[in-house]
Amino acid sequence: xxxxGAMNEQALSVTQATNLIKETLEKNVNRxxxxxxxxNYSCPASGHxxxxxxDENSQIKAAMFGGARKAESLQLEDGKxxxxxxxxxxxxxxxxxxIIAEDIQVIGIGGLxxxxxxxxxxxxxxxxxxxxxxxxxxxxxxxxxxxxxxxGAAIRDILNILTRRYPDVHVLIVPVMVQGREAPPQIIKAxxxxxxxxxxxxxxxxxxxSIEDLWAFNDEALARAIYAAKTPVISAVGHEIDFTIAxxxxxxxxxxxxxxxxxxxxxxxxxxxxxxxxRDRLRGAIDRLVEKKHxxxxxxxxxxxxxxxxxxxxxxxxxxxxxxxxxNKAFNQSVNSADDEITVxxxxxxxxxxLNILKKGYSVVYDVVTGSILKDxxxxxxxxxxxxxxxxxxxxxxxxx
Amino acid sequence: xxxxxxxxxxxxxxxxVVDKLESGEADLDSAIDEYEKGMKxxxxxxxxxxxxxxxxxxxxxxxxxxYEAEELDADEDDDEEKGKKLF
Numbered sequence: 221x222x223x224x225g226a227m228n229e230q231a232l233s234v235t236q237a238t239n240l241i242k243e244t245l246e247k248n249v250n251r252x253x254x255x256x257x258x259x260n261y262s263c264p265a266s267g268h269x270x271x272x273x274x275d276e277n278s279q280i281k282a283a284m285f286g287g288a289r290k291a292e293s294l295q296l297e298d299g300k301x302x303x304x305x306x307x308x309x310x311x312x313x314x315x316x317x318x319i320i321a322e323d324i325q326v327i328g329i330g331g332l333x334x335x336x337x338x339x340x341x342x343x344x345x346x347x348x349x350x351x352x353x354x355x356x357x358x359x360x361x362x363x364x365x366x367x368x369x370x371x372g373a374a375i376r377d378i379l380n381i382l383t384r385r386y387p388d389v390h391v392l393i394v395p396v397m398v399q400g401r402e403a404p405p406q407i408i409k410a411x412x413x414x415x416x417x418x419x420x421x422x423x424x425x426x427x428x429x430s431i432e433d434l435w436a437f438n439d440e441a442l443a444r445a446i447y448a449a450k451t452p453v454i455s456a457v458g459h460e461i462d463f464t465i466a467x468x469x470x471x472x473x474x475x476x477x478x479x480x481x482x483x484x485x486x487x488x489x490x491x492x493x494x495x496x497x498x499r500d501r502l503r504g505a506i507d508r509l510v511e512k513k514h515x516x517x518x519x520x521x522x523x524x525x526x527x528x529x530x531x532x533x534x535x536x537x538x539x540x541x542x543x544x545x546x547x548n549k550a551f552n553q554s555v556n557s558a559d560d561e562i563t564v565x566x567x568x569x570x571x572x573x574x575l576n577i578l579k580k581g582y583s584v585v586y587d588v589v590t591g592s593i594l595k596d597x598x599x600x601x602x603x604x605x606x607x608x609x610x611x612x613x614x615x616x617x618x619x620x621x
Numbered sequence: 622x623x624x625x626x627x628x629x630x631x632x633x634x635x636x637x638v639v640d641k642l643e644s645g646e647a648d649l650d651s652a653i654d655e656y657e658k659g660m661k662x663x664x665x666x667x668x669x670x671x672x673x674x675x676x677x678x679x680x681x682x683x684x685x686x687x688y689e690a691e692e693l694d695a696d697e698d699d700d701e702e703k704g705k706k707l708f
Binding site (some may be wrong): 266359361370379382383386388389392393395413414416417488491495498499502504505506513514580 | 637
């Protein structure tokens with residue numbers, strides 16, 4: 221093209237020239253961030269948005285296809301300072317170049333934060349954060365789904381703590397991207413899929429990062445998906461100081477991924493303690509029960525001792541043996557059974573059994589004449605005395621069988 | 622999917638047994654039954670807590686019946702080796 225002498229033969233058509241410029245520009249200028257102020261903003265019914273981005277000296281045209289939703293959430297308007305991320309494209313017909321935006325962020329002091337606060341306020345007013353809507357987290361979940369990056373620090377921390385605290389769980393990892401443009405739709409789909417799988421609880425998590433890194437968790441559609449989930453959702457995004465929209469709408473916010481693991485399952489060591497105290501209570505209760513019966517026996521023995529024939533104990537020896545054997549077995553099966561406890565209880569049982577057997581509905585029959593215990597119906601006289609647990613009966617023998 | 626009588630159920634049963642026994646209403650015979658039951662429940666609970674193996678799966682895709690997943694072995698003995706597979 222430098223050769224001016226051959227101009228006529230080498231002249232390009234307008235279209236050819238445009239295509240050449242288009243190709244050169246589109247090939248050599250990578251996607252880039254550009255910041256400036258919006259002017260000539262328009263949002264036609266097509267759902268695309270068009271505007272000019274300008275600073276003091278220059279301006280550049282920009283468009284975002286399907287950008288209407290985004291524009292609405294960012295409340296774009298003339299004069300607003302924004303940064304757009306996109307590629308250069310030539311609109312051939314007019315040979316105009318423009319930026320096709322893929323992402324738009326509001327800038328200025330706390331641009332992101334302002335956006336965050338606006339969304340937070342709106343969703344809060346709509347009731348998405350209401351306490352009444354929070355689903356309680358089960359105390360002993362068996363099935364835990366974790367939506368996170370498979371290669372992140374968060375999943376490693378959580379699995380470590382679960383293993384240490386309470387391994388009797390079934391963990392389902394649902395891998396997603398946790399930052400970038402792809403993240404929110406992926407997380408939303410993962411959440412919706414997992415919600416149908418009968419999980420006891422879902423943990424939505426990622427490790428720490430910059431405010432931009434965590435931004436996926438401030439997505440409005442994600443907030444609505446969390447709100448809609450029937451399974452309780454624990455959100456654990458970044459560090460303690462990081463709050464995201466997901467945290468507010470989730471059923472429980474954990475300050476860190478590790479904390480989520482600690483909140484979601486009980487502590488094995490504490491439970492072991494709880495078991496020990498239950499074991500002590502069991503032993504204490506049976507001790508007190510035996511003690512109580514023993515006192516009652518002593519009291520009754522004082523009243524009835526002279527009436528109880530000595531050989532009654534023979535009849536009861538089998539029962540004593542049975543109960544002793546069972547009690548021994550019970551104590552041996554317990555983990556830290558102490559021999560002295562068994563001995564003490566056996567001694568108490570021996571004292572206790574004559575009473576026990578009467579209480580169970582057995583009775584003792586005496587011959588009225590001889591006053592001795594009847595063991596054979598043939599030897600019974602006309603009149604007998606029946607001793608029950610409470611009181612005695614005078615009775616007549618109708619028939620001997 | 623795991624939906625079985627878990628720790629929670631056993632612990633609840635255990636606490637019921639302890640409460641019943643502590644009320645002192647049971648006669649000695651059934652008290653020993655309750656005691657035995659309680660001790661068995663404690664053993665069951667301890668077994669669960671001692672279980673070292675946690676089941677870990679990675680979701681591949683959701684299906685009509687449930688889901689397809691790949692199981693990860695989180696056995697403590699070869700943590701290192703399997704750990705590489707995951708991370």
